[in-house]
Amino acid sequence: MFYREAGDFRTTYAEDQQxxxxxxxxxxxxLVLFIAIVVVPFVVNDYWVNSLLLPFLxxxxxxxxxxxxxxxxxxxSLGTGGFMAVGAYTCYKxxxxxxxxxxxxxxxxLPEFNIFFSVIMGGVMTALVGVLxxxxxxxxxxxYLAVATLAAQFFLVWLFNRVSWFYNYSASGQxxxxxxxIFGVLLTGPSVQPWAAxxxxxxxxxxxxxxARNMTRGASGRKWMAIRDMDxxxxxxxxxxxxxxxxxxxxxxxxxxxxxxxxxxxYLGAVEVGEAFGITKSFLVLFMIIIGGLGSIFGSFxxxxxxxxxxxxxxxxxxxxxxxxxxxxxxxxxxxxxGLIIVFLIAEPHGIAQLWRVAKEKLRLWPFPx
Amino acid sequence: MNEQLAYTIxxxxxxxxxxxxxxxxxxxxxxxxxxxxxFNYAQGVMALFAAMTLVGIQNGQVPFxxxxxxxxGTDVHKxxxxxxxFLAIALTVLVMIALAWMVQRFVFRHLVGQEPIILxxxxxxxxxxxxxxxxxxxxxxxxxxxxxxxxxxxxxxxxNVWLEGTTYEALGYGFFIDNxxxxxxxxxxxxxxxxxxxxxxxxxxxxxxxxADDHQAALSVGVSLNFIWVLVWSLAGFxxxxxGIMWGAKSGVQFSLSxxxxxxxxxxxxxxxxxxxxxxxxGLIIGVGEKLFEFLIGAPFLGGATENWFAYMxxxxxxxxxxxxxxxxxxxxxx
Numbered sequence: 144m145f146y147r148e149a150g151d152f153r154t155t156y157a158e159d160q161q162x163x164x165x166x167x168x169x170x171x172x173x174l175v176l177f178i179a180i181v182v183v184p185f186v187v188n189d190y191w192v193n194s195l196l197l198p199f200l201x202x203x204x205x206x207x208x209x210x211x212x213x214x215x216x217x218x219x220s221l222g223t224g225g226f227m228a229v230g231a232y233t234c235y236k237x238x239x240x241x242x243x244x245x246x247x248x249x250x251x252x253l254p255e256f257n258i259f260f261s262v263i264m265g266g267v268m269t270a271l272v273g274v275l276x277x278x279x280x281x282x283x284x285x286x287y288l289a290v291a292t293l294a295a296q297f298f299l300v301w302l303f304n305r306v307s308w309f310y311n312y313s314a315s316g317q318x319x320x321x322x323x324x325i326f327g328v329l330l331t332g333p334s335v336q337p338w339a340a341x342x343x344x345x346x347x348x349x350x351x352x353x354x355a356r357n358m359t360r361g362a363s364g365r366k367w368m369a370i371r372d373m374d375x376x377x378x379x380x381x382x383x384x385x386x387x388x389x390x391x392x393x394x395x396x397x398x399x400x401x402x403x404x405x406x407x408x409x410y411l412g413a414v415e416v417g418e419a420f421g422i423t424k425s426f427l428v429l430f431m432i433i434i435g436g437l438g439s440i441f442g443s444f445x446x447x448x449x450x451x452x453x454x455x456x457x458x459x460x461x462x463x464x465x466x467x468x469x470x471x472x473x474x475x476x477x478x479x480x481x482g483l484i485i486v487f488l489i490a491e492p493h494g495i496a497q498l499w500r501v502a503k504e505k506l507r508l509w510p511f512p513x
Numbered sequence: 514m515n516e517q518l519a520y521t522i523x524x525x526x527x528x529x530x531x532x533x534x535x536x537x538x539x540x541x542x543x544x545x546x547x548x549x550x551x552f553n554y555a556q557g558v559m560a561l562f563a564a565m566t567l568v569g570i571q572n573g574q575v576p577f578x579x580x581x582x583x584x585x586g587t588d589v590h591k592x593x594x595x596x597x598x599f600l601a602i603a604l605t606v607l608v609m610i611a612l613a614w615m616v617q618r619f620v621f622r623h624l625v626g627q628e629p630i631i632l633x634x635x636x637x638x639x640x641x642x643x644x645x646x647x648x649x650x651x652x653x654x655x656x657x658x659x660x661x662x663x664x665x666x667x668x669x670x671x672x673n674v675w676l677e678g679t680t681y682e683a684l685g686y687g688f689f690i691d692n693x694x695x696x697x698x699x700x701x702x703x704x705x706x707x708x709x710x711x712x713x714x715x716x717x718x719x720x721x722x723x724x725a726d727d728h729q730a731a732l733s734v735g736v737s738l739n740f741i742w743v744l745v746w747s748l749a750g751f752x753x754x755x756x757g758i759m760w761g762a763k764s765g766v767q768f769s770l771s772x773x774x775x776x777x778x779x780x781x782x783x784x785x786x787x788x789x790x791x792x793x794x795x796g797l798i799i800g801v802g803e804k805l806f807e808f809l810i811g812a813p814f815l816g817g818a819t820e821n822w823f824a825y826m827x828x829x830x831x832x833x834x835x836x837x838x839x840x841x842x843x844x845x846x847x848x
Contacts, residue, residue, distance in 0.1 A: 219630055283832050286552050286633050290778045291832060294825030301821050422775070426637060433634055467583040470653065477645030484638025488631055489623040 146506040162356060179345060184338040192337035197410045199451045200344040201402050206431040206443035207355045208398030213429070214438035215359055216391035217371030218280050222292035224424035225299035226396050227403030228416050229272050230265035232309050234404035235318045237261040238331075239311060258323040258330050262347070262404040269400025270393045272299075277392030281385060284374075296422055303416040319413035331408045340409050347405060351398050356440050358394060367391050368438075399428075430480060434487050436496025445495040453480070523688050524808045525801055530694035532800020533701045534759060538777035539784065539792040540705065541752040546786045547725040548745040551621065551632045555640035557774020559609075559750055562647045564757030564766045566608050568658050569651040570601040576650045598660045602754070609750030610743075617743045644771060653768065658761035669693060697759040704755060705793060708748070717744060725787075779828035785838030794839060799824045 151166045153159045163169040187196065205223060212220050237256040242249060256264065276295040280288050303309050310318045322332030328339050358364055366387040369377035378384050407414050414420070427450065435446020454476055461472035491497055538556060545553045553559075569576065573592040582588060596604070620639060624632055669692035680688045712718040723731040724741045732738060760770055776799075784795025803823045811819030837843055 219633075279829055279833055283836050285630055287782060287832060287836065289630075289633065290782055291825070291829045293775065293778065294822060294829045297822035297825055301818060305815070305818065426641075429634070429637070465583075468579070471579055471583055471649065474645045474648040474653065477641050478649065479645075481638045481640065481642030481645060485620055485635055485642065488627075488635045488638065489620070492627075492631065 146503055148507075162360075176349070179349075180342075184342055187337055187341060189337050192341050193410075194455060195451060196341055197344055199448055200341075200348040201405045201410055202428065202431060202447040202451060203348055203444050204351050204402035204405070205399050205428045206435065206447045207351055207440060208395045208402065209428050210432045210435075210437065210439070210443045211355060211359065211367070211398070212391050212395035214432055214436075214442075215364060215371060216367040216388065216395075217374075218277075218388060218391060219286065219289040220292040220395075221289050221422070221425045221429065222276060222295035222299070223399055223428045224420040224422060225296040226269050226273060226399040227406060227424060228299055228303055228420035229269040229396075230262075230400030230403030231407035231414060231420065232303050232318065232416075233268040233400070234261045234265035234408055235311075235320070236309070237264045238321060238323060238408070242308075242311075244308075257325065258408065259325055261323075262401055262408065265404030266397040266401040269403065270397040273392045273396025273399075274389050277389055277396075280388050280392065293422075296425055300416050300420060303420075315415075317413050317415050318407065320408040323408075331412065333412065335409075344405055344409055347401055351401065352440055352444075355394075355398065359440065363387075363390055363394075371438075430484055432494075433484055434494055436494030437492075439494070439496035441499065442494050442496030445499070449495065450480070519688075521805070521808065523690075524804050526688065526690060527694070528801035528804030529797055530690065530698060530800070531804060532797035533694070533698045534756070534796075535773075535776050535780045535800055536793045536796025537697070537701050537704070537752065537756045537759065538773050539780040539796055540708070540789065541749040541756070542777060542781055543786065543789055543792045544708070544745055544752065545749045548721055549621070549724075549742050550629055551636060552629065552786065553749065554633060554636040554774060555643055556749065556753060556777065557771040558640040558643045558647070559612075559753035560757035560760065560773065561766070561768070561771040562612070562643050562757075563605055563609055563750065563754035564658055564761040564770060565647050565651045565656070567601055567605045567660075567754070567758065568656045568761070568766055570596050570604050571598065574651055579652060580649050602660070602758075605754055606751060609754060610747045613746030613750050614743050616746055617739065621742065622739070640771070640774075644768070656761075656766040658758065658766050660758055660762065669696065691763075693759070693763050700755060700759065701793075704752065705789065708789065717741075721745060776824065779824035781838070782828040783831055783838055785840040785842070787842055788838075788840035791838060791840030799827065802827055 146167055148165045148167070153164060158164070161169075163172055183196075205227060209220065209223055212218050237253070238258060238261045240255045241253040243251055272295075276292065279291050283291055304316065307313075307316075310316055320331040322334075323330055325343075329335050330339055330343050359367070366377070366382045367390075369380070369382050370384060370387045370391075374384055377387070403420070406419070411419065431446035431450050432443060433446070434449055435444070436442025457472055457476050457479070458469075461467045461475065462469055487494055538560065541556045541559070542553055545551055545556075568574075573594045573596060575581070575589050575592060578590050616639065620635060621632070624635055673690050673692050673695060676688055676690055710718075712722055720731070720736045721741055721744065723734070723736055724738060728738065731741075756773070757766070757770065760773055764770075777796075780792060780795040780799050782795075783798060784791030784793070803820045806823050807819050811823070832838070
């Protein structure tokens, strides 16, 4: 009734193969895009952008990336934090000009990159590192692999902590983003306009989502899913596991790297690697895709939104309304997140995305039961 | 005796001791994995939970005191008594058994037959949940833990003076080894021996091995799967308590205690998930390896703190050549 496809005839292959073949879906998608691009930048203020919208957009990118690897290709990774750190530090190095040393002398220094290309470079470099750490996935599977990706997590964090070249020899060991702009609009640094930061992240989020959506419903996505469902059978029907697994690692790490670069440069401005990109970050993104829905792009958004909103909502309810101490609310949050993970895994292993699908199906039939 | 060589041997010995502690945590993983195929990430948090419960009971803390105070505006903190260590340990064991029953009843009973990786993620959720509950129950501040048989007869702290003196006289170099590490090693040996005897010679132990071998076959000869799983989780809880006591006495009871689970993972990968001897040998290799690597290569050339990742890298390299670990069962895949 509310949601229907009756009278929605598709007469060409192009119409049949578009991302949203149902008219209602398509218009809703355009409406969301319209609101996000045209309306929101005019109404947001600093609080909304910094505590809700930016983390949501950035985590959504990371969740899409991890979902490609875990949800579509079935390779569980716990190294997300480390890969985000690669994106952040690469972005920082390219923003400030990469300096190459040889034998104690400065060999040459690249010019400082524009912030846009720095973020892209963050993604590219992370993709390379991801492929490197993805290589063992050809030999080891399941949670052996999950534990192996922890090696990436700990090694990378240690690397960025100890090798001072990565943080340009600063005394504090932190990296902080210098002021950078595109076409005169400031994007990093302390005096950024909220709408500018929002639009910059939004651009990356939409682009990544469109790329991911199209990759996952195309040939590469089908190969990933074949590997996920049964890798030996996939091999027999002609999927090259080497290529499929490594491309999944590459694409996934690319997105995660971009989200790490944005997380550092636009959202936080200054980070300390162990704090910002520790193992808890890996788990947070993993929780997002479990709650949101494994193997669903919409689920990545839903999970990111849920886990960004939850602490804020808990803080408002617990601290502001009830006046509880903040540490109790923080502990309650752990209990609730952990409990939700278990509840979702038991009751709805496909997450919020599946609830959404069921709701759509109900709306399609309403008011009739069948 | 060569100073450098003696020092290396001392690092080696300390590595062995650390390895014993890793093995202690890894043991809990192996127990659960063998019997139910669940890779229990929450093992470290269980150790933290057990240690916090023990301290809380010893000091007569009111459980959930902070939460109660926040909700009802009261001001309760302590019952005002001190419980004897042994009684407290017995009570904590009861708590861990209750926890095992609840985990089995409310979580894993509903997840029977799911893919292993789903079970693994459920245990990550369980880890978060338990950590939150532990903090709410007993407060998250750093606590000192000590177990005393009577006044003045506690777990020994500090280094072993006797050993240092003896080795100094015999070899011209005093070896520096923590008393607590020695106790931990002895306890670990007793624990492992106890577990092996339990598994080999008791009725429940036999049932446990049957379940580990084949769930359906065990069911068909009348072994209660539910009971065995609760039993196994209780055993893992007990091992977690022992590990929690040892680590807690060494460095205090706080959140970082739960991170020892992360240390135990590479041990398991090295030793194989299904083998008790594997957990011990893997623990020793990792303990010795990371201490020696830090001492010989990490600290002089790489800027130190390599202990964080060395174990993982070692396990990763190792797995590429032998995916099932040292003692693991051979992985056979069928379509």
